[in-house]
Amino acid sequence: MAEWVEVCDDDEIDVEDVIRFDEGDRSFAVYRDDKGNYYATEGFCTHGKFHLSDGLVMGKQIECPKHNGRFDITNGAAVRVPACVDLQTYPVKVEAGTVFIQI
């Protein structure tokens, strides 16, 4: 059953930025968009298996650092080739200044 896992303090992720979060053998990317909202997806690009935490957040999109494929971080949709397969997304909440994701 999915459980909420603590990621970091809410100010550890800048607006329009992303961090890597590893839990066991799984890896995630946790984002803030241009409005300061938080989102989470699986960590590796579905195209080239490079970690998205080195990528660039622009508005509500993340660009993969290796091949410049893009995803919508709000729903994981692949929006620019070479990314063709959507990312898995995860619910995020912020409580008392701490970011949690449900995995």
Place this chain on the structure above:
Amino acid sequence: MAIVVQRRDYSLKGAESKRAEEKGLASAEWHASPIPRKTMKELMKRKDGPAIRDTLIWFIGLIILGTLAYMSWGTWWAVPAFFFYGLLYTTPGDSRWHECGHGTAFKTQWMNDVVYHFASFTVLRSATPWRWSHSRHHTDTIIVGRDPEIITARPPIWKILYMQLFHLYGGPIEIKRFILHTFGKLEEHEKEYIPASEHHKVYREARIYMLIFLAVIAACIYTGSILPAMFVILPTFYGFLLVLTFGVTQHLGLYEDVLDHRLNSRTFYTNRIFRFLYWNMNYHIEHHMFPMVPYHALPKLHEEMKSDCPEARPSLWAALKEVIGALRKQKDDPSYVVVKPLPVTAVPYRYGPNESYPTRSEA
């Protein structure tokens, strides 16, 4: 006594492809110079301004040179006029194809897409297949059996390089591909890196290209002159000189089968005109290591990471001399590569996926 050297199999479906996978070289982790995240975010920032400015200069330059070429047609002045028109048609065509394919030249994506398609046609590259081919080139840069964009094998095939001075090797291959794509077919190696969901785009683009070809041929027949083709299609042949010149400096004479762009890519300094035409791709190590950094930020990226890189070659001429010297040596010793020492501040070269990986490419 003549030395007979066995060439490796550079095809994407041959023994070398399997070998690269077995050695852990396919889709592997590569060296990245340490750059603080905050700095990298600044460098990766997208802008429309520089690319709009450069695109306007390009188009205005084409109109001016095109007008001069048209007015001089029938005189000897047409020779230099078309020479420079061809260079300006094809050289930025190649670099704009490249940068807009990465989606980094403009901040606004539709601008990247429009210029990408226009530029693809100027260098006769099928837009979608080359987008995927280039993606593979970045995943497996100069990994034999994996990278579809290795210019020539080792030892070098000089005939290909000479023919490419006028795009006479790659150009006809591309035209044959357009015809194949027009009829809804792909070459076998293209199926290796173009996903099925993209095939319909390949066929549609080829049909548009063929319509343009037919329109230009019809215009030539109607006017009874080759002049229309001198402005569209033929410049990609007679104006290809700088595309090849810049292209050979990127990777030739350097390592194959390594996981470090400092070993298989070359950076050189050059003047502002060449940097405009080439869109700063003379910073080629930097581009390969961090392809998200747009062309206009590459000089700054170079400053950030040069303490982790071999010294840049001082000029285009110096880079070319190095390439030609290495290719001549590879004729007898295909494993010969140019290796530049790293500064003491640098992270050591990453030759392969583990410590036991050989430090010189195998023939």
